[in-house]
Amino acid sequence: MGLTDVWFLLIAVLWTGYLVLEGFDFGVGMLLPVVAKDAVDRQVTLRTIGPVWDGNEVWLLVAGGATFAAFPFWYASLFSGFYLALLVILVALIVRGMALEYRNKLHDAAWHRRWDLAIVIGSAVPALLWGVALANIVRGVPLNANHDFTGNFFTLLNPYALLGGLTTLVLFALHGAIFLALKTHGPVRDRARALVLPVGAAAVVLAAAFLIWTQSFDGSWITWALALLAAVCLVAGILASRAGRDGLGFLGTAATIVLAAATLFVTLYPNVLPSTTDPAFSLTTTNAASTPYTLKIMTWVAVIFTPIVLLYQGYTYWIFRKRLTRDDIPQVKVA
Amino acid sequence: MDAIDLARWQFGITTVYHFLFVPITIGLSALVAGLHTAWYRTGKLKYRQLTQFWGKLFLINFAIGVVTGIVQEFQFGMNWSAYSKFVGDIFGAPLAIEGLLAFFLESTFLGLWIFGWDKLPKKMHLASIWLVAIGTQLSAYFILAANSWMQWPVGYTYNQASGRAELHDFGAVLTNKVALATFPHTIAASFLTGGAFMLGIALWHLLRGGKQRTELFRPSAKLGAITVLVAAVAVFVTGDIQGKIMTETQPMKMAAAEALYDTSRPAGFSVLTIGSLDGQREVWALTVPHGLSFLATGTWNGKVQGINDLQQAYEQRFGPGTYKPNIPVTYWTFRLMILFGALAALMALIALWYLRRRERGAPSRWLVRGAIVLPLLPLLANSFGWIFTEMGRQPWIVFGLMQTRDGVSPTVGAGSVLTSMITFTLLYAVLAVIEVVLLLRFARTVPAEPDTEAADSDQSEAAFLY
Numbered sequence: 001m002g003l004t005d006v007w008f009l010l011i012a013v014l015w016t017g018y019l020v021l022e023g024f025d026f027g028v029g030m031l032l033p034v035v036a037k038d039a040v041d042r043q044v045t046l047r048t049i050g051p052v053w054d055g056n057e058v059w060l061l062v063a064g065g066a067t068f069a070a071f072p073f074w075y076a077s078l079f080s081g082f083y084l085a086l087l088v089i090l091v092a093l094i095v096r097g098m099a100l101e102y103r104n105k106l107h108d109a110a111w112h113r114r115w116d117l118a119i120v121i122g123s124a125v126p127a128l129l130w131g132v133a134l135a136n137i138v139r140g141v142p143l144n145a146n147h148d149f150t151g152n153f154f155t156l157l158n159p160y161a162l163l164g165g166l167t168t169l170v171l172f173a174l175h176g177a178i179f180l181a182l183k184t185h186g187p188v189r190d191r192a193r194a195l196v197l198p199v200g201a202a203a204v205v206l207a208a209a210f211l212i213w214t215q216s217f218d219g220s221w222i223t224w225a226l227a228l229l230a231a232v233c234l235v236a237g238i239l240a241s242r243a244g245r246d247g248l249g250f251l252g253t254a255a256t257i258v259l260a261a262a263t264l265f266v267t268l269y270p271n272v273l274p275s276t277t278d279p280a281f282s283l284t285t286t287n288a289a290s291t292p293y294t295l296k297i298m299t300w301v302a303v304i305f306t307p308i309v310l311l312y313q314g315y316t317y318w319i320f321r322k323r324l325t326r327d328d329i330p331q332v333k334v335a
Numbered sequence: 336m337d338a339i340d341l342a343r344w345q346f347g348i349t350t351v352y353h354f355l356f357v358p359i360t361i362g363l364s365a366l367v368a369g370l371h372t373a374w375y376r377t378g379k380l381k382y383r384q385l386t387q388f389w390g391k392l393f394l395i396n397f398a399i400g401v402v403t404g405i406v407q408e409f410q411f412g413m414n415w416s417a418y419s420k421f422v423g424d425i426f427g428a429p430l431a432i433e434g435l436l437a438f439f440l441e442s443t444f445l446g447l448w449i450f451g452w453d454k455l456p457k458k459m460h461l462a463s464i465w466l467v468a469i470g471t472q473l474s475a476y477f478i479l480a481a482n483s484w485m486q487w488p489v490g491y492t493y494n495q496a497s498g499r500a501e502l503h504d505f506g507a508v509l510t511n512k513v514a515l516a517t518f519p520h521t522i523a524a525s526f527l528t529g530g531a532f533m534l535g536i537a538l539w540h541l542l543r544g545g546k547q548r549t550e551l552f553r554p555s556a557k558l559g560a561i562t563v564l565v566a567a568v569a570v571f572v573t574g575d576i577q578g579k580i581m582t583e584t585q586p587m588k589m590a591a592a593e594a595l596y597d598t599s600r601p602a603g604f605s606v607l608t609i610g611s612l613d614g615q616r617e618v619w620a621l622t623v624p625h626g627l628s629f630l631a632t633g634t635w636n637g638k639v640q641g642i643n644d645l646q647q648a649y650e651q652r653f654g655p656g657t658y659k660p661n662i663p664v665t666y667w668t669f670r671l672m673i674l675f676g677a678l679a680a681l682m683a684l685i686a687l688w689y690l691r692r693r694e695r696g697a698p699s700r701w702l703v704r705g706a707i708v709l710p711l712l713p714l715l716a717n718s719f720g721w722i723f724t725e726m727g728r729q730p731w732i733v734f735g736l737m738q739t740r741d742g743v744s745p746t747v748g749a750g751s752v753l754t755s756m757i758t759f760t761l762l763y764a765v766l767a768v769i770e771v772v773l774l775l776r777f778a779r780t781v782p783a784e785p786d787t788e789a790a791d792s793d794q795s796e797a798a799f800l801y
Contacts (some may be wrong), residue, residue, distance in 0.1 A: 001664035053400065058438045064408050065431035074425020079412025079419075080744040086409060087755045091762060094402040098766060103397035105773055148416070148746040239755045292504045301432055309439045316443055317452055 003295040004285040006271070007070040010302060012265040013067055018059035019130070019168070020175075020257045024250075025056055027176015029096065029123025029168075033115060033178060034189040039109075042116065043329040048177055048183040051320050053100060057093070067094055069298055071093035073288040074148055074272045081141060081149025085156055089126050089133075096122025127172045128165040135164025135210075137228070138264050140274030141218060143281045147288075150277065160213055168211040170203045171260075178237065182246035185325045193241065196249070207234060207256070211263055218267050226266060230259035233235060235311040239277040339743045341752040342414040345759065347725070349406050353719050358717050361475060361522065362529015364468040365392045365560065367463075375461045384782040385551060389533065390464075392448065395773050397767060401442070406759065414752060418732055420744030425491055425502045426481050429509075433477035441470035475520050475525070483514035485733050486724070493736070494547040496593035500736060513584060516577040523569035524676070524720070528713035530562030531679050534686060535779045538706035548655050548781055553690065559689040567680035574673075574788055575630065582639070585734060587649070587658060588727035590642045591665040602627035602639035607670070612663045653735070660729040675716035682709050724751035729770040 028049050038044040068075040078087060095316055097120035103111075139160055142151045180192035211227035237252015268274075272288050275281035289295065336344075367390050374382035408430065411419050439708040447455060448463040455463065490507030491500045501643040502508070508753035525544055540548045582589045590596075593605050594612045604626025609619045649658035667673075682705050689702060 013570035047450075051450040054442040055439065055446055058434060058442050061405065061408060061433035061438055063432065064412075065427065065434040068408075068419065069424055069427030069431040073420055073429055075412045075423065075427070076744075078418040079409060080414075080416035081746050083413055083744075083747055083751050085528070086413060089411060090406055093405060094766075097402040098398060098769070101394070102769065102773065105395065139502060144746075146745070149742075150746060156745070165362065165499065234588065250784060263660065291425070291501045294424050294428055294505075297502075297505045298428060298431065301435065305435050309435065309443075313439070313443055316447055 003292055003299060004070075004289045006284045006299060007066075007295055008265075008269060010065060011066055011070060012261070014059060014063035015134075015256055016261040016265075018056070018063055019261055020254050021056035021059055022053070022255075023168075023257055024175045025053040025126075026123040026127040027172045027174065029119045029176070030127065030173050030223040030326045031176050031180065031192070031195065032120055035177075035188050037187070037191075039112070040326050040329050041186075042112070043104075043187050044184055044186070044188050044324050044326060046103070046119070047324050047328070048102070048180060049185060052313075052316055054097075055316065066298070070290055070295060071272055071283075071285070071288040072290060074283050076254065077143060077147045077149055077273055077283060078137070081143075082136070082156065084153045085129055085133060089129050091128075092125040095141070096126075119139075124169065128169045130165075130167035131168030132161045133138070134168070134224065134261075134264055135161040137273055138197070138214060138268050140271075140276045140282070142277045143273065143283070144277065146283060147273075147283050149273075160210075163206065163210050163213065165205040165219040167203075167260075170199060170206050170259065171253070174199045174203045174238075175250075178241050178246065178249045178274065179252050181241060183323055185323045186230070187326075189323075190315050196241045197240055200234070200241075204234055204238075207231070207260060211260060213268055214263060220266075223266050224261050226259050226263040230256050230263060233259060244275035247271050336749065336753075338747060338749040339740050339741060339750050341749055341756055342743050343739065345414060345756040346410060347554070348756070348760055348763070349403065349410060349721070350606060350725075351401065351721060352767075353407055354717060354721055355714055356396050356403065357471075357475075358521075358525035358528040358530055358713070359396050360400050361471045361525035362527070362566075363389065363396065363532060364464070364471050364529075364561070365526070366465045366529055366558065367393050368468045369558075371461055371464050375457060375526055375650065381550060381554075382547070384593045385461060385555060388551070388780075388782050389555070390448075392532075392536075392774060394445075395770065395777065397445065399770050402766075403763070412645075413755070414744055415732075415742050416744040416747070418737065421499050421538055422484075422733060423499070424501055424509060425484060425488075428502070428505065429477040429481040429484075431482075433474050438478065441467050441474065443486055444470070455529040455724055468638075472522060475521055475739040476514075479517050479521060480509055480511060480514045483511045483517055484508055485731075486728055487513040488736055500733070512580055516573065520570065520573035520577050523566050523573055524717055527563055527570055527676065527679060528568035529709075530559045530566055531683065531713045532559070532710045534559030534563060534683060535706045535709035538686060538703055538709070539778075540781070542703040542706075542707045545781075551782060556686065556690055560683045560690065563680060564687065565685035566777060567676065567683070570676060578630050579633055584751035585728065586640045586664065587625065587642065587645045588724075589644060590640060591660050591662050591727055592723065593639075593661050593665045594642075595627065595639060596642045598638065598641040598644045600628070600638040601625045601636045602631070604630060612666055629768045648758070656730070658730065660727050661779065665723055665727045668719040668726065672716050672719040672723060675719065679709060679712035679716065682706075682712070 032042060032045055048256060060078075064075070067078070095118045099115040099122060101169045103115035103119070118206050125255060134157050135159075139158070141149055141155060143151050174196065177192045177195040181189050181196070184192070208231060211230060214224060215227070233252050233255040240252055241249030270285050271282050272285060273283040275283075290298075367386060370382055370386045370389060374386050411426075444463040444466040448467060450461065451460050451463060487501065489511050490502060491503035492503050493499075494501045500757075508514075524657065534556055537552040537559055539550040541556060578589070582789050593602070594608060595602060595605075601624070603622040603624045606621040606623060608621075625635045627639050628637055631637060631639045642662070646658055650656070686706070728734055730740070732742040
């Protein structure tokens with residue numbers, strides 16, 4: 001395995017980490033109006049992700065930066081090609097980030113209502129569009145001989161990609177519901193648990209359709225096995241959650257996202273962005289990569305610092321491991 | 336306007352906007368960490384209140400810095416894909432390392448600090464805010480190393496076959512002399528900004544009077560004023576070093592900063608020139624004899640190259656074309672940077688003198704009027720400084736290697752760039768209004784007098800979070 005393969009793997013890991021982590025905080029954001037019916041419940045719901053969502057989002061920044069450093073041609077074609085889609089994602093992430101930080105700074109009902117709406121939309125839109133983007137990467141897009149994207153915004157809105165978007169949207173909603181069940185006590189937990197079965201059923205159908213369709217691009221026994229395992233984990237996660245085993249349930253949806261992402265990245269390899277115009281124009285781990293020298297330095301940095309990051313991020317989850325209840329929310333007068 | 340102009344405007348707008356908040360974050364995080372340390376050491380409630388008061392303002396500002404930073408990273412690929420391909424082998428590495436080393440540290444420990452008031456051991460809680468402060472500085476170092484490479488590319492070879500710049504010495508990139516001069520200059524400017532922010536708000540409170548305000552904001556004002564003054568000296572010294580390195584690495588930028596057309600020995604420093612700045616018409620000028628020679632070379636009679644000679648030399652080296660940046664922009668931004676920085680330092684000096692002279696009582700009305708504009712002065716200085724640095728490099732995106740017009744994304748149309756530029760500009764405008772409203776609202780509040788030490792943990796968290 002050469003360094004370019006190592007970096008393909010590392011970038012797959014970074015994107016997967018991002019989807020697993022921000023996946024649940026997107027889910028919590030989307031479900032806010034469904035699981036929380038009063039001001040205190042909304043505080044409980046948002047407090048579950050309060051200390052961690054920002055750290056989760058950094059996985060995206062590092063995945064983006066690592067793609068730039070290890071596969072600059074991939075980064076360049078992808079980000080310029082998916083221009084308007086990324087613009088929408090960026091706007092959503094900005095508005096959502098501001099909402100999460102600013103919502104509790106004033107005690108005013110209208111102020112809360114507006115930011116809560118921003119949280120819901122700001123969570124749902126990227127949850128949908130990241131799926132669309134990932135599906136387009138796997139399926140391929142029109143690239144010319146210079147590896148530049150020659151389609152337009154609507155090229156990206158094909159049925160397969162839209163199915164991919166719906167899959168991540170519903171899967172993240174489920175992931176978020178199970179996370180809320182794990183992290184709270186009281187009415188929020190009850191409502192979140194009630195969502196697991198209907199949302200879970202939709203997720204099973206969508207994920208199965210999407211992963212089976214994916215096999216038509218470059219299916220092998222490995223991708224079939226990964227997709228099958230993803231399905232098993234998903235069903236197991238839903239059942240565990242129904243049985244009240246919240247931790248196992250969360251592990252189930254986390255494993256589902258890891259395995260589904262693995263299915264996509266294995267299907268993609270050794271391409272990083274296939275060209276639907278002519279396979280010869282595809283970007284691959286070889287022709288998109290940086291020089292061995294750069295990759296070597298980046299590998300050393302990643303080997304030394306990734307474990308440290310995992311350690312202190314893990315520490316955060318450990319510190320805030322206690323379930324939240326309505327009693328944890330200080331009484332604040334809201335005008 | 337075509338895609339290239341729009342992409343440049345977008346870069347300018349988003350970068351300047353992002354950099355309004357970053358220096359406040361860098362300076363204020365360290366000041367808040369210092370106050371938290373004072374609380375940890377002395378156990379005095381006063382310091383806990385101050386940590387929370389300034390901490391809250393820091394958080395409001397930090398949030399907007401983070402979300403606008405995402406756009407910065409994505410923009411390279413979206414608008415400047417040809418540039419990204421050309422330099423990705425070198426430029427991507429510090430960016431990725433910035434994320435791995437700095438962003439994770441800042442965001443994770445900030446989460447721990449905000450929500451950890453009664454959950455973390457006291458020592459760990461204190462360490463969290465220090466790690467955030469260290470993270471902001473690490474972040475600045477890596478991004479400035481990347482930027483300095485664009486000003487003065489080192490540690491690379493140009494590969495004819497792949498048509499890109501390839502890294503061969505990463506150590507050289509990290510120890511680029513431009514980066515080593517720019518980093519302390521930027522950090523010093525950030526402390527000046529954070530100090531001015533603190534001083535301005537504290538002075539405003541002191542005017543209102545009252546025991547509680549005096550007790551809390553007199554030390555804040557002193558801390559802010561001393562920070563500004565120490566930082567101003569550092570800004571001056573590092574700026575001087577930077578000027579000499581700039582003369583050596585980018586003589587055209589230095590000549591443009593002075594609108595110096597003809598090579599001179601000795602060269603005078605132009606304090607102010609009224610005229611067309613094209614070397615043709617000068618109405619009135621105030622010049623310090625030998626000033627530029629000293630600034631640029633460190634000797635009173637040093638030779639400073641002029642724009643015309645440099646233009647000729649570059650034509651011979653790089654082929655026909657114009658190699659002059661926009662002279663009026665570079666000339667004026669350079670002066671405005673120095674002017675606003677110096678004004679902030681001067682006001683801090685007056686404030687400190689005043690605070691030392693009168694131990695009690697409110698400051699005079701005009702000092703407070705000044706205090707209101709004080710936090711804005713370093714922000715203007717920082718913005719003009721960046722505009723000067725980036726505009727002074729033009730027409731190069733990477734000095735001597737790639738021109739800006741060649742770095743733009745080839746298949747992104749003007750319509751797309753215009754759409755995103757309008758979207759970001761409008762969004763940023765709305766966020767700025769919300770940010771200022773929140774900042775003013777919190778800056779005006781007086782922390783309530785604490786009852787007893789017993790009310791510590793629970794209440795302090797509630798006061799901080801909600």
